[in-house]
Amino acid sequence: MIGRLNHVAIAVPDLEAASAQYSETLGAKVGAPQPEPDHGVTVVFIELPNTKIELLHPLGEDSPINGFLEKNPSGGIHHICYEVDDILAARDRLQAAGARVLGSGEPKIGAHGKPVLFLHPKDFTGTLVELEQA
Ligand code: CO
Numbered sequence: 001m002i003g004r005l006n007h008v009a010i011a012v013p014d015l016e017a018a019s020a021q022y023s024e025t026l027g028a029k030v031g032a033p034q035p036e037p038d039h040g041v042t043v044v045f046i047e048l049p050n051t052k053i054e055l056l057h058p059l060g061e062d063s064p065i066n067g068f069l070e071k072n073p074s075g076g077i078h079h080i081c082y083e084v085d086d087i088l089a090a091r092d093r094l095q096a097a098g099a100r101v102l103g104s105g106e107p108k109i110g111a112h113g114k115p116v117l118f119l120h121p122k123d124f125t126g127t128l129v130e131l132e133q134a
Contacts, residue, residue: 001090002082006112006132007052011065012075015057019044022053033057036111040064043111054111079118080127083134087115090131099123107133 012018023030031045040063046053084090087107100120110116119129
């Protein structure tokens with residue numbers, strides 16, 4: 001059911017330093033910071049030949065990644081995103097299998113303008129999983 005790895009998201013305490021490291025030290029194609037107020041994060045997209053990396057930094061006091069950075073002060077992998085063809089069919093199949101979908105269970109529009117859902121990390125080997133309709 002899942003398709004391509006769309007991105008790996010890394011929460012970072014210092015967005016400028018992390019962007020510079022990816023562009024200068026690692027030699028990657030790094031975009032400009034994009035505020036996503038609806039999601040409580042500022043995102044920097046890094047284009048790799050086969051996937052993307054997203055650097056996430058808190059935006060606002062209620063950012064959903066504040067807690068993660070408190071537990072992981074130097075940053076860390078926050079979630080991975082897999083593509084699916086039909087997000088509602090994927091949700092129904094996963095819920096029928098007992099997996100928990102975070103939030104209301106209805107897809108939201110994600111950072112790429114496409115519908116996304118998040119799955120509970122405890123149901124997926126300790127990894128927060130995002131599904132994006134490709
Ligand atoms: Co994501």
